[in-house]
Amino acid sequence: MMNSIIIKRTVVLYFFILIFASVHSQMDSIKQPDAKGSVQELIVKIKGMVCPFCSYSLEKALEALPYIQKVKNIDLQSGKVDLIIKGNTSKSLGEIEKSLDDTIKKATFSFDGIDTIFATGVVKKDDFGFFANVVGSKIYLNDTHKKGDTLSKEKESRMAHFVDESSVIEIIALIHKHPDGSFGVSDLKNMKPAVTE
Numbered sequence: 001m002m003n004s005i006i007i008k009r010t011v012v013l014y015f016f017i018l019i020f021a022s023v024h025s026q027m028d029s030i031k032q033p034d035a036k037g038s039v040q041e042l043i044v045k046i047k048g049m050v051c052p053f054c055s056y057s058l059e060k061a062l063e064a065l066p067y068i069q070k071v072k073n074i075d076l077q078s079g080k081v082d083l084i085i086k087g088n089t090s091k092s093l094g095e096i097e098k099s100l101d102d103t104i105k106k107a108t109f110s111f112d113g114i115d116t117i118f119a120t121g122v123v124k125k126d127d128f129g130f131f132a133n134v135v136g137s138k139i140y141l142n143d144t145h146k147k148g149d150t151l152s153k154e155k156e157s158r159m160a161h162f163v164d165e166s167s168v169i170e171i172i173a174l175i176h177k178h179p180d181g182s183f184g185v186s187d188l189k190n191m192k193p194a195v196t197e
Contacts (some may be wrong), residue, residue, distance in 0.1 A: 037121030037134035037168070039085045039093060041072070045112035046079050046104055054109070061107040065099060067091055080115060093117070093137035094181050114183075118172050120194045123162035130159040131182070132171055138182040139175060141191070168194040 049055055055074040058081070062071050067089035072082040091099070097114060104111040121132030121139065129142040141159065162169055174187040 037119060037132065038087060039089070039096065039117060039119045039134060040087070041085060041118035042083045042096070042114055043116040044081050044083065044100060045115050046081055047110040047112050049074070049076050049079060049109060051076070058104070058107050058109060061103055062100075065103060067096065067099075079112070090135065092135050093139070093183060097177070113177065114175055116173065116189075117175050117183075118170075120168055120170050122166060122168055123159060125159070125163050130163070132169060139171070139173070140178075140182060140184045141171075141188065142185070162193075170194045 046058070049058065055076060059071045059074060062068050062081070062083065067086050069084040069086045072084050074081050085096075089096075093114070101111040117134075117139070119132070119134045119139070121134035123130055123141070124133050125131070126138075129140055131138040131140045161167075169191055170193075171185075171191045172189040173185040173191075174189070175183045176186050177183055
């Protein structure tokens with residue numbers, strides 16, 4: 001009788017260990033957003049495209065870049081090109097911008113900068129304000145890049161919470177480049193905690 005109880009307890013204990021190990025293993029396999037951030041999509045501005053042949057030759061040149069997954073859309077009227085970025089790229093936003101400029105010039109068009117970014121990054125703060133650290137590039141979340149810029153109390157509180165939690169966030173924003181190589185948000189379309197898969 002005593003052996004039977006010990007065996008039953010051992011089986012139950014073993015069963016719980018298996019369940020715990022299984023749940024723990026599944027939790028480890030859930031993909032967390034990359035803490036260094038990533039660029040998922042860019043909309044860039046290009047001058048000089050006037051015909052479908054222009055867009056076709058530009059599409060081929062851009063898709064040859066190792067970090068471009070695909071050219072999602074080319075709008076001849078607005079001169080905007082929507083690019084899907086490969087998830088494993090380690091290039092900073094500045095490096096991507098330089099590479100795009102070189103490639104677009106070789107295709108005989110003019111690169112007019114990054115218009116919109118879809119990215120994840122960790123919110124941090126320095127003397128100039130809050131920024132998303134996206135693959136080593138700073139994207140300042142306040143509207144201008146001047147020391148002492150202020151945010152609304154609500155936005156300041158939200159940003160401070162992201163910094164305290166070392167949160168990875170998703171942003172969709174119109175951006176511009178600063179002389180020091182950092183970027184600023186002209187219009188923050190969306191900002192929220194990054195969703196895990």
